[in-house]
Every structure is written in structure tokens, then in C-alpha cells.
Amino acid sequence: MVEPGGAPADARHLTIDTRLSKVPLLTGFSDENIRQLLAIMDGPIRVPQGQILFEEGAAGDALYFILSGGFEVLKRDAGGGALHRLALLTAGQSIGEVSLLDSGPRSGAVRAVEDSEVMAVPIARLRERPDSPLDVDSRLKINMAYELAARLRRTNEVTVETLRRQLSEAENRVEMSKFIFRLLVGLCFYMFALGVTTALSKVVPDTSLISLPILTGFAFGVYRTVKTSPWPPSTYGFTLANWRGNALEGVLLSIPVALLIVLLKWIGVTFLPALQGQPVFDLARSTGLSLGEILLYGGAYCAFTPIQETIARGTQASFQLFLTSKYKTLEAIILSNMLFSATHLHVSIILALAVFPFGLYWGWIFARQGSLVGSSVSHAILGVFGLMVVGIPVF
Structure with missing residues (x-):
């Protein structure tokens, strides 16, 4: 059959x-x-x-x-x-x-x-x-x-x-709600500070010192986020693991960007009428600062750089934890640096725009290392070099 x-x-x-x-x-x-x-x-x-x-x-x-x-x-x-x-x-x-x-x-x-x-x-x-x-x-x-x-x-x-995954998702939602709350409070704080800065600019010629309390307020918000977070501080870059290697890499990665800054300044003084006649290396003389004042301001800038990086990279790490897309690292870098650039608007819009591409670079270093060390070192080097050695006119 x-x-x-x-x-x-x-x-x-x-x-x-x-x-x-x-x-x-x-x-x-x-x-x-x-x-x-x-x-x-x-x-x-x-x-x-x-x-x-x-x-x-x-x-x-x-x-x-x-x-x-x-x-x-x-x-x-x-x-x-x-x-x-x-x-x-x-x-x-x-x-x-x-x-x-x-x-x-x-x-x-x-x-x-x-x-x-x-x-x-x-x-x-x-x-x-x-x-x-x-x-x-x-x-x-x-x-x-x-x-x-x-x-x-x-x-x-x-x-x-x-159940473990659902608990993790619930914790993420709780942390996201805290983060959004602090972010909104910080933005409201900044808007009020911007209004105060606008009023002071009529009587105070240099409002750059107002950056200190503004950035300190944002840094406190990041500190509270890290302090109450269920994740370890290393998630937000607070780690000294391989700090020597990260610091050295921060120095090496700053070299090509420093050369780019010099090239841009040379192009500016060569082809832009407003900059013609200026030296490529200004050493902040155009600001009228003495050598001692340059060293003082440069040291203060370097000392304050980790606080700036704590704000930007802490925000970046939070976004990276909560975003779910395939490109969440890139999205976190862009979002955090858009916010950080906006906090420089009270100084000048040129400075805010100039901060953004550098912030993307430092955000990439942070994502690469998982530490604040490399990005802070690079930030300090390029900030002092660009603002006080080359004298990029961003104010």
C-alpha cells in the first residue's frame, strides 16, 4: 500500500x-x-x-x-x-x-x-x-x-x-522622571539667570562671571542624580580606573584639534577683514590681560573644567541610560551637548555655537573611555589653548 x-x-x-x-x-x-x-x-x-x-x-x-x-x-x-x-x-x-x-x-x-x-x-x-x-x-x-x-x-x-526585566524598566522610568524633573528645574533656573544677565549687561561690562553660579547649579543637579541613582557612580564617569591612560589619551586626542584651531585662526586672519592684522597666537593680549592674569584665569578655567564636564557628561550618561534606539550613544551625545551649549548663551551666541562641536568631540571621548578623566583633560587643554593662546574671538 x-x-x-x-x-x-x-x-x-x-x-x-x-x-x-x-x-x-x-x-x-x-x-x-x-x-x-x-x-x-x-x-x-x-x-x-x-x-x-x-x-x-x-x-x-x-x-x-x-x-x-x-x-x-x-x-x-x-x-x-x-x-x-x-x-x-x-x-x-x-x-x-x-x-x-x-x-x-x-x-x-x-x-x-x-x-x-x-x-x-x-x-x-x-x-x-x-x-x-x-x-x-x-x-x-x-x-x-x-x-x-x-x-x-x-x-x-x-x-x-x-520580572527582573520589568523591575529594571520600572527603575529606569523612576530615574527618568527624576532626571526630567531636575532638567526642567535647571532650565527654568537658567531662563531666570538669562533674564538677570540681560539686565546686568547694561551696567556690568563683563557678565562671564555669572557662568559660575549657573554652572554650579547645574552641577548640583547632576550630583543629586548620581547620588540617588541605583547605578554606580562609574556609570556617570566617576571612576579613576585607568586614569593615567585616559589622561594621556585625552592629551593625544587634543593635538589634532589644537592644530585645527590654529588653521582656523590663520584662515581668519588671512581672509577675514575683521581679523586681518591680528597674530595667529594672541596669548590673550587682545583682551588687555597681563601674563599673571592670563595664568590666573587659565588655572581657574582648568580647575572649573571638571565641573563643566560633570554637567555635560552626567547629562549624556543619563540620556544614554534612558534612550532605547540603536543609535542611543550618538543621540545622547548630541542632546546633552545641545543643552550644554545653550547654557553659554548668556555669554554670547558665538561662544554657545563654538562650544557645540567641541562638546561633541569630548562626548565621544567620554563614550569611548567611560570616564570623565580624558574628556576633562582635553577640555582644559583645548579651552586654554583656544581662548588664551590662540585667542579665538568668541566673546
């Missing part, structure tokens, strides 16, 4: 017999038990990819063994909306074995994730067989107990991992 597909029935059953003998639910079955089971089976049943084998709530009237392919177990949420995958079953596993115990409705739907084949065991036929201590039905129930125990362990592991 030839079954659909062209293979003799005995040969087909021999192939299926071999495959079924490896199914965990049939562990301990003798060849006779397998033959008894094959005698009441339907199949092989071909199930195309995407086809539902049975729906949730359908009658549990059959047990299935997967010969090839794979199936996903789906559960609809309480509102009857989206389907959620509970498990992925592959060749050698069984589907719907709980029907052996209660014949109740299906607790979930099962859908083929690829072209698959199954063998079906109608529960009614199985129970029509004579009851004996070692019959097929009894062996299936015993093995099913072991299989369900194994699945329960796997389910517990998945549940724990899911």
Missing part, C-alpha cells in the same frame, strides 16, 4: 517510529508501545508556516508530536487584544499534552513558525484501549509528569527573568 507522498506505509511508519522514539514524552516506550501508539495516530499532518494548529479555548481532543519544523504557543491578553508568545516548541517536542489529564479547553493557541509536520494522537482513541499497568496511556501520563516538571522549571526561569 502507498500512502500520500509515494512511500510505502511500512517504510513511512518505520521512519516516524525512529523519530518518535527520540521524543522526551515517549521515553521508556518499548517498540511495541510505539507501534500501539502509531496504530491510533493521524498523520503526518503538514502545517504551513503561519497556520494555526489549534486556537485558544478549542476542545483539547488531541495530543501532537512535532516531527519537523517549529510552533509557538500564544496567549491572548486579558482584554482580548494582542497575542503574546509563551514558548517555542521544536521537532521532538509535544503539544497539548495537558489534554491527557483533563480534556479541557486549550489554554493557548499554537501557530507554526515554519513549514512543519506533526503526528496527532486523538485522546478518545487513546482511552478506548484496554487499561493495563504499562499501557500507552499510562506511560504517556507518567512521562508527561516529568515533561511538565521540566517545563515548569523553564517557565519559572523565564518568569524570574521577565
